[in-house]
Amino acid sequence: MSKEMKIKTFDRILDVTQDLIQTRGYSSISFSEIALLVGIKKPSVIHHFPSKSALVKAVVVRYRSFFSNALNQISESKDKTALQALEFYFIPYIDVGSLGQKICLCGALAGEFTALPQEIQNEVRLFFRDHQSWLEGILTRGKNSKEFHFDDSPSKLAALFLGALQGALVVQRASGNLNYIQDVIIGLKMKLL
Amino acid sequence: MSKEMKIKTFDRILDVTQDLIQTRGYSSISFSEIALLVGIKKPSVIHHFPSKSALVKAVVVRYRSFFSNALNQISESKDKTALQALEFYFIPYIDVGSLGQKICLCGALAGEFTALPQEIQNEVRLFFRDHQSWLEGILTRGKNSKEFHFDDSPSKLAALFLGALQGALVVQRASGNLNYIQDVIIGLKMKLL
DNA sequence: GTCTATAGGTGGATAGAC
DNA sequence: GTCTATCCACCTATAGAC
Numbered sequence: 493m494s495k496e497m498k499i500k501t502f503d504r505i506l507d508v509t510q511d512l513i514q515t516r517g518y519s520s521i522s523f524s525e526i527a528l529l530v531g532i533k534k535p536s537v538i539h540h541f542p543s544k545s546a547l548v549k550a551v552v553v554r555y556r557s558f559f560s561n562a563l564n565q566i567s568e569s570k571d572k573t574a575l576q577a578l579e580f581y582f583i584p585y586i587d588v589g590s591l592g593q594k595i596c597l598c599g600a601l602a603g604e605f606t607a608l609p610q611e612i613q614n615e616v617r618l619f620f621r622d623h624q625s626w627l628e629g630i631l632t633r634g635k636n637s638k639e640f641h642f643d644d645s646p647s648k649l650a651a652l653f654l655g656a657l658q659g660a661l662v663v664q665r666a667s668g669n670l671n672y673i674q675d676v677i678i679g680l681k682m683k684l685l
Numbered sequence: 686m687s688k689e690m691k692i693k694t695f696d697r698i699l700d701v702t703q704d705l706i707q708t709r710g711y712s713s714i715s716f717s718e719i720a721l722l723v724g725i726k727k728p729s730v731i732h733h734f735p736s737k738s739a740l741v742k743a744v745v746v747r748y749r750s751f752f753s754n755a756l757n758q759i760s761e762s763k764d765k766t767a768l769q770a771l772e773f774y775f776i777p778y779i780d781v782g783s784l785g786q787k788i789c790l791c792g793a794l795a796g797e798f799t800a801l802p803q804e805i806q807n808e809v810r811l812f813f814r815d816h817q818s819w820l821e822g823i824l825t826r827g828k829n830s831k832e833f834h835f836d837d838s839p840s841k842l843a844a845l846f847l848g849a850l851q852g853a854l855v856v857q858r859a860s861g862n863l864n865y866i867q868d869v870i871i872g873l874k875m876k877l878l
Numbered sequence: 879g880t881c882t883a884t885a886g887g888t889g890g891a892t893a894g895a896c
Numbered sequence: 897g898t899c900t901a902t903c904c905a906c907c908t909a910t911a912g913a914c
Contacts, residue, residue: 515799516797516799516800517710517712517796517797517800518712518713519710519711519712519713519797520711520712520797520800593799595796598859599796599852599855600796600797601859602796602855602856602858602859603710603788603792603793603795603796603797603855604709604710604712604713604793604796604797605855605858605859606708606709606786606858607709607710607713613859616859617859617860617861620856620859620860621860624860624862643875644871644872644875647868648868648869648871648872649872651853651856651862651865651868651869651872652849652868652869652872652873654852654856655849655850655852655853655855655856655857655865655869656845656848656849656852656869657848657852658852658855658856659792659847659848659849659850659851659852659853659855660844660848660852662792662795662796662798662848662851662852662855663795663813663844663847663848663851664848665795665798665799666791666794666795666798666806666809666810666813667810667813667814667817668810669817669844672844672848675840675841675844675845676841676844676845676848676849678837678841679837679841679842679844679845679876680845682836682837682876683872683875683876
């Protein structure tokens with residue numbers, strides 16, 4: 493028996509805001525636009541989140557926590573090879589890239605980094621550090637198990653992976669070449685042979 | 686005998702605007718701020734560039750043309766090896782990254798791509814296509830001359846190089862790791878052995 | 879929890895004096 | 897070419913009724 497659940501206004505505001513940032517960035521979006529897309533009025537948005545900064549911080553916190561859970565789950569499932577774990581990591585990049593207009597939430601915010609309120613800068617910084625160290629962990633595991641063969645340090649290679657994936661989404665959208673992220677992932681995987 | 690030349694207001698506006706975009710992006714900067722940094726008033730800026738869109742377009746056109754000249758010069762100097770040509774290409778990325786607060790002009794604009802006026806979107810798109818095809822050319826030359834050894838297609842590898850360099854600048858600034866761009870370049874160069 | 883009304887500020891852009 | 901003054905649209909945010 494599936495209980496019908498209405499998505500709460502609170503969550504719909506978060507969804508709409510995240511979508512807008514991934515599409516257009518931080519500075520160019522406004523309460524009025526969010527309100528319009530949610531289907532309420534501007535002061536109702538502010539009732540749930542007292543400031544733009546607080547709203548966007550909540551979006552990034554939720555985003556970080558989504559990935560934190562997903563990445564922990566991947567790391568802990570010992571039946572997965574290191575390559576399978578990496579393939580799972582690539583999926584959201586491929587998915588968001590295929591839409592053609594969106595990039596990673598934190599990639600979008602990082603593009604305007606110096607224009608962001610400090611509390612948001614901090615969250616974005618943590619996102620990249622989390623992903624950097626998760627990638628380092630998977631690459632190290634694959635190297636130790638002789639599954640991967642590379643001469644770089646795992647830390648430098650993780651930097652290459654993270655930077656390339658983030659950059660590929662940005663360049664793909666701007667250049668209009670919809671194969672960009674796929675091509676980059678192929679190039680990254682060839683570093684592991 | 687060096688003739689003293691005052692930098693014209695016109696060019697100082699372009700310089701200040703470019704600097705601001707590389708630091709903070711497109712949407713969050715304003716005529717007032719540009720005027721303040723140039724040392725004139727807002728309507729004086731608008732006297733030189735009739736709209737924000739026209740001003741930023743002029744900045745991107747100048748930026749593209751700077752790189753267009755530099756890259757042509759590198760390609761045409763036949764005394765340079767393909768690796769030396771690549772090393773020249775890396776220099777501006779290393780330089781801008783070392784400042785800690787700036788990224789590529791077009792990388793910054795691409796992060797807000799969907800928020801940009803169409804005429805600016807077009808310029809940014811051309812920047813990435815120019816750089817993609819220049820990299821493709823150098824990589825092809827190095828492969829044909831047996832200087833480089835890689836199994837990817839030159840096109841896919843060029844995508845990896847461009848995406849990784851752009852992404853590395855963004856992630857470096859946001860994560861606060863000042864070695865990021867260097868680490869990524871090391872990883873890229875190892876693809877050529 | 880949602881609304882109307884509004885405050886106070888800043889945005890891009892214009893008119894017109896010097 | 898630079899300025900003061902001004903316009904109007906839009907921004908974040910608040911007060912207070914329902």
